[in-house]
Amino acid sequence: MIMTTNPAFLFVHAMNSLALGMNLFIIAVGLTLIFGVLRVINFAHGAFFMVGAYVLLSFTRWFEHPAIGFWIGAVAAMVTLGLIAYFVERHLLCHLYEKEHLLQLLFTFALVLIIGDITKIIWGPLQHSVSYPPGFNGAVNLGISYYPAYLLFLILLGPIIALFLWVILEYTRWGRIIRAARLDREMLLALGTNVKAVYSIVFVVGSALAGLGGALAVPRMAIEPGMDSLVIIDCFIIVIIGGLGSMWGSFLGAIILGISTIFGTLIFQEWEIVVVYMLLIIVLLWRPSGLLGTPEKERH
Amino acid sequence: MLHIKNSFLFGITIYAYFTIAFPVLSAETLKIGVLMPTSGSGAAYGIPAINGIILATNEINENGGLIGKKVEFVIRDTKLKPSVASAAAKELITKEKVQVLFGAISSGVTLAVSEVAKNEKIVLFAPISKTTALTGKKFHKYIFQSSANTIIEGRAMATIAKQIGAQKICVSGFDYAYSHDLFESLEQKLAGPTISAKYHVKFGTKDFSALISQLLSAECDTVVGAIWGGGFLAFVKQANPFGLFKQKKFIWGAEVGSHEMANSLKGDYPEGIWANSYDLWYFKGPPAHKKFQQALAKLEGQKETNMWPITTYVGVKFLAAGITKAGTSESEKLVKALEGLSIDTPLGRKTIDPENHRVNTGEFWGPMKKVGDSNILHMSPPTYFD
Numbered sequence: 001m002i003m004t005t006n007p008a009f010l011f012v013h014a015m016n017s018l019a020l021g022m023n024l025f026i027i028a029v030g031l032t033l034i035f036g037v038l039r040v041i042n043f044a045h046g047a048f049f050m051v052g053a054y055v056l057l058s059f060t061r062w063f064e065h066p067a068i069g070f071w072i073g074a075v076a077a078m079v080t081l082g083l084i085a086y087f088v089e090r091h092l093l094c095h096l097y098e099k100e101h102l103l104q105l106l107f108t109f110a111l112v113l114i115i116g117d118i119t120k121i122i123w124g125p126l127q128h129s130v131s132y133p134p135g136f137n138g139a140v141n142l143g144i145s146y147y148p149a150y151l152l153f154l155i156l157l158g159p160i161i162a163l164f165l166w167v168i169l170e171y172t173r174w175g176r177i178i179r180a181a182r183l184d185r186e187m188l189l190a191l192g193t194n195v196k197a198v199y200s201i202v203f204v205v206g207s208a209l210a211g212l213g214g215a216l217a218v219p220r221m222a223i224e225p226g227m228d229s230l231v232i233i234d235c236f237i238i239v240i241i242g243g244l245g246s247m248w249g250s251f252l253g254a255i256i257l258g259i260s261t262i263f264g265t266l267i268f269q270e271w272e273i274v275v276v277y278m279l280l281i282i283v284l285l286w287r288p289s290g291l292l293g294t295p296e297k298e299r300h
Numbered sequence: 301m302l303h304i305k306n307s308f309l310f311g312i313t314i315y316a317y318f319t320i321a322f323p324v325l326s327a328e329t330l331k332i333g334v335l336m337p338t339s340g341s342g343a344a345y346g347i348p349a350i351n352g353i354i355l356a357t358n359e360i361n362e363n364g365g366l367i368g369k370k371v372e373f374v375i376r377d378t379k380l381k382p383s384v385a386s387a388a389a390k391e392l393i394t395k396e397k398v399q400v401l402f403g404a405i406s407s408g409v410t411l412a413v414s415e416v417a418k419n420e421k422i423v424l425f426a427p428i429s430k431t432t433a434l435t436g437k438k439f440h441k442y443i444f445q446s447s448a449n450t451i452i453e454g455r456a457m458a459t460i461a462k463q464i465g466a467q468k469i470c471v472s473g474f475d476y477a478y479s480h481d482l483f484e485s486l487e488q489k490l491a492g493p494t495i496s497a498k499y500h501v502k503f504g505t506k507d508f509s510a511l512i513s514q515l516l517s518a519e520c521d522t523v524v525g526a527i528w529g530g531g532f533l534a535f536v537k538q539a540n541p542f543g544l545f546k547q548k549k550f551i552w553g554a555e556v557g558s559h560e561m562a563n564s565l566k567g568d569y570p571e572g573i574w575a576n577s578y579d580l581w582y583f584k585g586p587p588a589h590k591k592f593q594q595a596l597a598k599l600e601g602q603k604e605t606n607m608w609p610i611t612t613y614v615g616v617k618f619l620a621a622g623i624t625k626a627g628t629s630e631s632e633k634l635v636k637a638l639e640g641l642s643i644d645t646p647l648g649r650k651t652i653d654p655e656n657h658r659v660n661t662g663e664f665w666g667p668m669k670k671v672g673d674s675n676i677l678h679m680s681p682p683t684y685f686d
Contacts, residue, residue: 120339220507222564265511
């Protein structure tokens, strides 16, 4: 407990909480966007994250220059997931919108298993690793403490993505249509909007964010089969705490999960997992639709 | 891009499923139930481990099988989960009518399977799980353990700690049976150095930020770790920017000295840490080891072979020797035959202790160093501790 009174130690932990939160936010925001508009709980979002990581791995092997391989790989992860998502939404998922929710859940769960096996066939069952991109492998002196450059990058990238999405949702025509689709899709159809295209775009963008999140998580973790299973749980916790469908809700949820994971481990050691779930229960009891979520009765 | 080596490994498993797992049934087969993780994060260990089984089985069947019968393995995926593994074990016994169980990976999973073996009175041969609880607190006469157990590993760690001049030691591992048993064994064997702090993290966690900060601030000069697989890989990558490996000495168990781990991490692998491995393809060993490596290289399609196959290869050879000696796979007679049994393995003669059913299996330990121009670190020099 002496350590917790050390300002540098607390600062590093606070920064770690933000870095973890922001990496998870990039992934979870895609899940919440998709749910908000399509009303589909996409279990395969974690599998999309995993594919993003593997795509980056391939690009770092194709390009000899590590920086080119990494950054082009990160963009390629987004593009690949966008293409996969377009195919999945247009040719498979679209047939299930009018069916019961259970079928959608079963479909996305089936996708998890199929993608898991395909990645194992393509990239094998063994673990892989990708180094930090050049320029991001050291630590930066922040005055109070040294802090890893790559984590600082993640801490900055999270809010940039959040602001970018917010501007698009609030100030563009497509943003207004997407917001309208969240609240009343029948009315939008009646007004002659191409709701099909809205659904495709949201699913593609949401899934591309999962791919980017997977690519950016790679320098800090092992690329291995099953790497999607923990991430999808974290993402669900974030969107439930923040409010299903709420972009800023997932931002807040991600920070809360980051703090409870990092400080939970520090203070409660092996009881850390309980802290997160207790938080989830409290939020659900206090605000069943999440901290910034819209109650279901306000939707049409 | 298709990675030929990895795809090849996966292909071997598919082959195993269709040729070894689902054979044409005949009265002249001896069925052994295998419990290994072949999906999720456990596949990185389960699939190479199955290669060892394939290698040993092929050798046995080419030499006429066992007690006049062809040996067949029926493989089930444990998904690295105790509940899945125990359900699969029951299914193997009741539906597939296997006569012996073989596996699993991860101590918690194997302990669950061991309960099934005990209730069903069927021999379970554990080639990989290290917890001494298997053959200690939870011992029953049907369990046999050919892995290097936590007593042997803890003893090696204590010897190395003294050798490298450790004074105060911090220990860290996943919060489950293996790490707890290992550190208990280390503490008992330590002569001189003391354990000043213990940090256990949630099993399977992928974020080690809090642990890294704790280790950076801890007043220990040496860290002894047991976080394994993808967890170790993530820990190293997250700890490197903080310069943790330059600030303290490190002794790390859980087979992180394997060639596959060094190959995954390449230049990110912390140079100078002491690590262990069951086998090393580059070890200049006895002719039996060379012969085993050549056969494995042929099977895996790569000279730089994986570490896990030797564990299951030796396990199957023990089982085969036991069945041959007993003249049957019937549990009670097989138990008697296995107790005290000695066989020659690629790494020397090994014996099953008749009292606790443990095999005197050791592991290679040594500092990980750069060798030549390669950015894949080697254990140099490797020393066998048993």
